[in-house]
Amino acid sequence: MDFDRYDRIRAVQWQGDHLRLLDQRLLPQEERWIDCRSAADVTQAIKDLAVRGAPAIGIAAAWGVVLAAKQGEPLESALALLRAARPTAVNLMWALDRMKARITAGADAVALEREAQAIQDEDLAANRHMGELGASLIAPHAGVLTHCNTGSLATAGFGTALGVIRAGVASGRVEQVFAGETRPWQQGARLTMWELVRDGIPAKLIADSAASHLMRSGAVQWVIVGADRIAANGDTANKIGTYQLAIAARHHGVKFMVVAPSSTVDMATASGEDIEIELREPAELLAVAGRRTVVEGAEAWNPVFDVTPADLIDAIVTEKGVIERPTTKAMQALFGS
Numbered sequence: 409m410d411f412d413r414y415d416r417i418r419a420v421q422w423q424g425d426h427l428r429l430l431d432q433r434l435l436p437q438e439e440r441w442i443d444c445r446s447a448a449d450v451t452q453a454i455k456d457l458a459v460r461g462a463p464a465i466g467i468a469a470a471w472g473v474v475l476a477a478k479q480g481e482p483l484e485s486a487l488a489l490l491r492a493a494r495p496t497a498v499n500l501m502w503a504l505d506r507m508k509a510r511i512t513a514g515a516d517a518v519a520l521e522r523e524a525q526a527i528q529d530e531d532l533a534a535n536r537h538m539g540e541l542g543a544s545l546i547a548p549h550a551g552v553l554t555h556c557n558t559g560s561l562a563t564a565g566f567g568t569a570l571g572v573i574r575a576g577v578a579s580g581r582v583e584q585v586f587a588g589e590t591r592p593w594q595q596g597a598r599l600t601m602w603e604l605v606r607d608g609i610p611a612k613l614i615a616d617s618a619a620s621h622l623m624r625s626g627a628v629q630w631v632i633v634g635a636d637r638i639a640a641n642g643d644t645a646n647k648i649g650t651y652q653l654a655i656a657a658r659h660h661g662v663k664f665m666v667v668a669p670s671s672t673v674d675m676a677t678a679s680g681e682d683i684e685i686e687l688r689e690p691a692e693l694l695a696v697a698g699r700r701t702v703v704e705g706a707e708a709w710n711p712v713f714d715v716t717p718a719d720l721i722d723a724i725v726t727e728k729g730v731i732e733r734p735t736t737k738a739m740q741a742l743f744g745s
C-alpha cells in the first residue's frame with residue numbers, strides 16, 4: 409500500500425533536547441505546538457489532553473522519561489509521576505514498564521532515547537500492518553462508522569481504527585466513512601474529521617445519538633474503533649459511547665471491529681470489570697467550547713471510557729494477528745498468559 413498518499417501528521421515529535429506536541433485541544437481551529445522540557449511538562453500535557461489517544465500517551469511518556477534522564481532528575485519519581493497521569497490507557501503503563509526495564513538494566517540517557525524512539529517507530533509499523541489486516545476483513549464498497557479519534561494524532565502515525573479505514577479506502581473496500589462527534593471532548597468532530605478531510609476521504613459527521621438510526625438505514629456494515637485497554641478475555645475499554653455502539657451494531661447485524669497494537673492488550677487484567685475507568689471533571693460536560701450551557705447548580709457525571717464486552721466484538725485486530733469472536737483462550741494463544 410502507498411502509505412505516502414496519506415497525511416503524514418506527526419503529533420509527537422522528539423527534537424533532540426525537548427518534546428514537541430501538537431496541542432489537540434485547539435484543533436482544528438489552531439495548529440499550535442507545545443514544547444515539553446521535563447517529565448512534569450509531559451505529565452501535564454497528558455492530563456490536560458494536549459496529547460491523547462492510548463498509543464500517543466505511551467510514546468509521550470517514554471520521551472518524558474528521556475527528558476528526566478537528560479536533566480538528571482530522579483527517574484523513579486519521574487516514572488511514578490507519568491504513570492499517574494491517566495488511569496485507563498494501559499499503553500502508558502506498558503511504555504513506562506519498558507523504559508523502567510532499560511533503566512534497571514543500567515541504560516544511560518542515550519540508550520533511553522533509543523528505546524523511546526523504538527517504541528515510537530514500532531507503533532507506526534504496527535499501525536500500517538493492522539491497517540492491511542483489518543481492511544482485508546471488509547467486503548468492497550462498505551460504509552463504516554468510527555468513534556473518537558484513532559488516527560495519526562492518537563498514535564505514532566497512520567492510526568489504529570483510522571488506519572484500517574485508510575487502508576480500506578486505498579483498497580476500495582471502504583466507500584463512505586461516518587464519524588461520531590464524541591461528546592464531550594469532540595475528538596470525532598474536531599480531530600477525526602480534520603484528518604479525514606485532509607486525506608480527501610469521503611466522510612460525514614454524525615451526532616453520537618444518530619448512530620442507531622444510521623445503522624438501521626443500512627449505510628454502514630462495520631463499526632471500527634480503537635481501544636485503551638483490552639483485558640485477557642477480550643473485553644475492551646474505549647472512549648465513552650463505544651459500548652452503546654456495539655449493542656446497536658449487534659442489534660442491526662452490523663459488524664464490530666476493535667483495532668489496537670499489542671501494547672494495548674493487558675493480559676494481567678482478567679476482564680473488563682477490573683479496568684479502572686477515568687472520571688473527569690463535570691465541568692467538561694457542563695460547558696461547550698468553554699461556554700457554560702447548563703444551568704448553574706446542575707451536576708454531571710463524566711466517565712470518559714466504557715467497557716464493551718468481548719461477546720459483542722466480531723474481530724480484534726492487532727499487529728500480531730486477528731482474533732475473531734475473542735475468548736480468553738484465543739487471547740492467550742496470541743499474547744501468552
Ligand SMILES: CSC[C@@H](O)[C@@H](O)C(=O)COP(=O)(O)O
Binds near residue numbers: 460461563569646
Ligand atoms: C488509537 S487511540 C485508541 C483510544 O485511545 C481512543 O479510541 C480513545 O478512547 C482516546 O481517548 P482520549 O480520552 O481522547 O485519550
